[in-house]
Amino acid sequence: MKAMRLHEIGNGPAGLRYEEVPDPQPGPGETLIRLHAAALNRRDLFVTYGQYPGARPEALPVILGSDGSGEVVAHGDGAETLPPEGSEVIINPALHWGEDQTKPGREYRILGLPDDGTFAQLVKVPTENVFRKPAHLTHEQAAAFPLAALTAYRALVTRGGVREGETVVITGAGGGVATFLVQLAHALGARVFVTSGSDEKLRKARELGAEGGVNYRSENWARELKELTGGGADLSVDSVGGEVFNALVSLAKPGSRIVTFGATAGPVPKLVLPRIFLKHLTVLGTAMGSNVDFEGALQLYGERGLVPLISKTFDLEEAREALEFMESGEGMGKIVLRIPQ
Structure with a gap:
């Protein structure tokens, strides 16, 4: 062969x-x-x-x-x-x-x-x-x-427990996994907001189901995103890490969740733990997924006709x-x- x-x-x-x-x-x-x-x-x-x-x-x-x-x-x-x-x-x-x-x-x-x-x-x-x-x-x-949809489904559904009507923030909207996250979250009835360094990718994310997004090259992007969401996130799904993770902690509503599956920007600098525990946040790690997760993602794509x-x-x-x-x-x-x- x-x-x-x-x-x-x-x-x-x-x-x-x-x-x-x-x-x-x-x-x-x-x-x-x-x-x-x-x-x-x-x-x-x-x-x-x-x-x-x-x-x-x-x-x-x-x-x-x-x-x-x-x-x-x-x-x-x-x-x-x-x-x-x-x-x-x-x-x-x-x-x-x-x-x-x-x-x-x-x-x-x-x-x-x-x-x-x-x-x-x-x-x-x-x-x-x-x-x-x-x-x-x-x-x-x-x-x-396979790999991207599986990762997205486990992060969003199995680990993140996304619920209809929740506000979901997805970082790095240009990545392969992020496109699946946007589609899945929208299909499950969440309000979806994204970040990207490209205005064109923000536009394409809206075509996939995002309600809006901000360009992280903007100096005050985290503040813009909080205003855009109407008060913050119930669930954030992050593949970036670095300073972006700290911004997501600020953006998180009390009692909300942050799921991390990547760190393209490297380690999180100067993480202030009281900002997590005083807001009663849940931070979850994930990577890939099981056959059960894979079957769940396939079923959702089949039922909703997602491509x-x-x-x-x-x-x-x-x-x-x-x-x-x-x-x-x-x-x-x-x-x-x-x-x-």
């Missing part, structure tokens, strides 16, 4: 090669999928620079990619009762989460390192991680769904260029790879 495989770490996307590799063979409890589309995540870019746990030379070569949609080719032993051959499916990349819904188990890992991922014509995964593709989504749209926002599509052999486009920060939404058949 053809695959885009990483051969060196530290030089970014330049370490990827488009080449012929042996077809994977499904073992017991595994399913082999012929991919029609895959999608990029920031994780893939971090791996190429060696900035991700487990991204070491001894892990190479490896096929990157966590997101994918395609059709079932074959099952290994013990997997015959699941989607039959030819079924259109989507992959949950959170492998071996375990039975405890509150946290992943020791065997948990994400598809695409150390296991070969979806930047290839074929991929094998645990059968329990294979789900029917929503009928209203194309393979490219479905490929854009992931795609920024740009490339061919598989253009994966290096796709990662460079991601690194530029130009687009909004998911970046998808077409897989040759």
Whole structure:
């Protein structure tokens, strides 16, 4: 099969090669999928620079990619009762989460390192991680769904406990996960407000369901956001960290919640703990999610007819260029790879 495989770490996307590799063979409890589309995540870019746990030379070569949609080719032993051959499916990349819904188990890992991922014509995964593709989504749209939608659903619903009518603030509206957060929160009846460093991305967020937003490059953006929301947030979902987290603490209503799943701006400086406990705030951490979370996200997208926002599509052999486009920060939404058949 053809695959885009990483051969060196530290030089970014330049370490990827488009080449012929042996077809994977499904073992017991595994399913082999012929991919029609895959999608990029920031994780893939971090791996190429060696900035991700487990991204070491001894892990190479490896096929990157966590997101994918395609059709079932074959099952290994013990997997015959699941989607039959030819079924259109989507992959949950959170492998071996375990039975405890509150946290992943020791065997948990994400598809695409150390296991070969979806930047290839074929991929094998645990059968329990294979789900029917929503009928209203194309393979490219479905490929854009898994990691980001799973992260968003768990942050917003499972951990954040969003409720209809609540005011929800989502930071970094240009990111892939953030676009799913906006769609999901709006679909569940929340009032949604966002931040971004781009006025164009703020406009697109409103198209996805946001009621309004502020440009964080503005000197008084936190004050503007508090006025815009009409008094603050019931729930904030943050992927930025840094000074932004302190602003969210100020923005939070007494008794409200803050969910964090990222820290692109680094550590939170000079966090004043009394501002949290005197307001009786709940701060929750989250990352990825279980099969239960994945099924919940799929069901919601199916019931509401939601469609992931795609920024740009490339061919598989253009994966290096796709990662460079991601690194530029130009687009909004998911970046998808077409897989040759």
